[in-house]
Amino acid sequence: MQQNIDSRQILYQKQQLSYHQRFELDVLEISNMDLNEMIQKELESNPFLEQDMCLETGHIQKEETNFELLLNYVVKEKTLSEELHEQVRWYDKDLHIDLAIFITDMLDSNGYLNYTNQELLKYFPQYDIQEVEKTIKIIQTMEPAGVAARSLSECLIIQLSKMEGTIVEIAKQIADGYLEEVALNHIDLLAKQINTTTANIQKAIDLIKSLDPKPGSKYSNTASYLYPDLFCFIEDSKIHLELMNDTYGLHVNKLPKTDYEECRSWYRNATNLVSAIKKRNQTLLKVGNAICDFQKDYFLYSTGLKPCSMKQIADICNVHESTVSRCVADKSMIFNNQVIPLKYFFPRGLADDSVIEIQELIHDLIRKEDPYHPLSDEKISQMLAELDYQISRRTIAKYREKMNIPSSSKRKRKD
Incomplete structure (x- = not known):
């Protein structure tokens, strides 16, 4: 048998981002607060980078007092730790306050x-394990209900413990060992396991769903300043947009003639950061101006916002949609003495068929469905088609599964 070896060259293009390009994208995406932290860290370690705010040319330098400007936009929100610290100090029964304060500081954002x-005993060897558990249990009696739980099950049971009634007791049993069955909508199985009616099981599940699985999420992680990125104002019936910070007062010292590689590395890092900030600000200003022009009636006449997609703004700016997404992430502008997130200017419109917005539509349709006659994937596809969204049943199923939404048969109520 003869073998033929075919040797051919195949040319293809593959775009690979350089380190500097990836760094520019990272700088574009982070918030103004995070960028300031990045700058401060680099200033501490890099002798070639210096900061002199007299060199700043952004809007912040036009204010008489920078500090007073920042004070106008302070967001002081109580953190979960601060909320619990107050309750610990006001607790009028036997409590190891030092241990309780420490535990409240060790809770995660939820x-x-x-x-x-x-x-925990490693930090407080003077106590025993029973005292630690007792302290945790006391904290669990505080607000918000469900705080200091070690699991979702415990979080739900803590909240249910503040209630009374037959359905509450059934809900406790479900939360204690049957949450997976709830996710799978195994109503009949739960009724047999707990020895009650399917109607009672459904009421208990409804009660569980009304609880807060993340009691700490409503609190601020940190009490921090807002760092707006843009300043928008109207003058002579025209929209004007300025960067709050343009240069951040940064400048790079000249590189002396040296063969010392560490010096060259410091110099490259400093120039890369300054260059990335310049590119970030150019893109931010371009996207910001496109938003202002697209939503000009809102800025000039205080009308409602027009439906707007990131793709529309990307086309105006002649950049990729992902660039706009990075650019508006965690960014805000000052307008009429209000700090407005840039994402606010992208209300959903029927012409925008991005994946995220399609998923939001599917979620909204399911949320409003009749629980006794839930919508099938085919029906959702038809309903979206009536809104000019051409999405196949298979794609609906894929998006639904991605959002961890069960099928219609598992969503159906049986009581």
């Missing part, structure tokens, strides 16, 4: 305690 009693 209010959960992700440390075992043994791990």
Whole structure:
């Protein structure tokens, strides 16, 4: 048998981002607050980078007092730790306050305690494990309900413990060992396991769904300043947009003639940062102006916002849609003495068929459906088609599964 070896060259293009391009994208995406932190860290370690705010040319330098400008936009929100610290100090029964304060500081952003009693004892060897558990239980009686839980099950049970009634007791049993069955909508199985009616099971599930699985999320992680990126104002019936910070007062010292590689590395890092900030600000100003022009009636005449997609703004700016998405992430502008997130200017419109917005539509349709006659994927596809969204049943199923929404048969109520 003869073998033929075919040797041919195949040319293809593959775009690979350089380190500098990736760094520029990272700088574009982060918030003004995070960028300031990045700048401060680089200033501390890089002798070639210096900051002199007299060199700043952004809007912030036009104010008489920068500090007073910032004070106008301070967002002081109580953190979960601060909320619990107050309750600990006002607790009028026996409590190890030092241990309680420490535990409240160790909770994650959702209010959960992700440390075992043994791990906490390493910090407080003067106490025993029973005292640690007692302290945790006391914190769990505080507000918000469900705080300091070690699991979702415990979080729900803590909240249910503040209630009374037959349905509450059934809900406790479900939360204690049957949450997976709830997710799968196994109503009949739950009724047999707990020895009650399907109607009672459904009421208990409805009660569980009314609870807060993340009791700490409503609190601020930090009490921090807002750092707006843009300043918008109307003058002579025209919209004007300025960067709050243009140069951040940064400048790079000249590189002396040297073969010392570390010096060259410092110099490259400093120039890369300044260059990335310049590119970030150019893109931010371009996208900001496109938004202002697209929504000019809102700015000039205080009308409602027009439906707008990131793709529309990307086409205006002649950039990729992902660039606009990065540019508006965690960014805000000052207009009429209000700090407005840039994402506010992108209300959903029927012409915008991005994946995220399609998923939001599907979620909204399911949320409003009749629980006794839930919508099938085919029906959702038809309903979206009536809104000029041509989405196949298979794609609906894929998006639904991605959002962890069960099928119509598992969503159907049986009581």
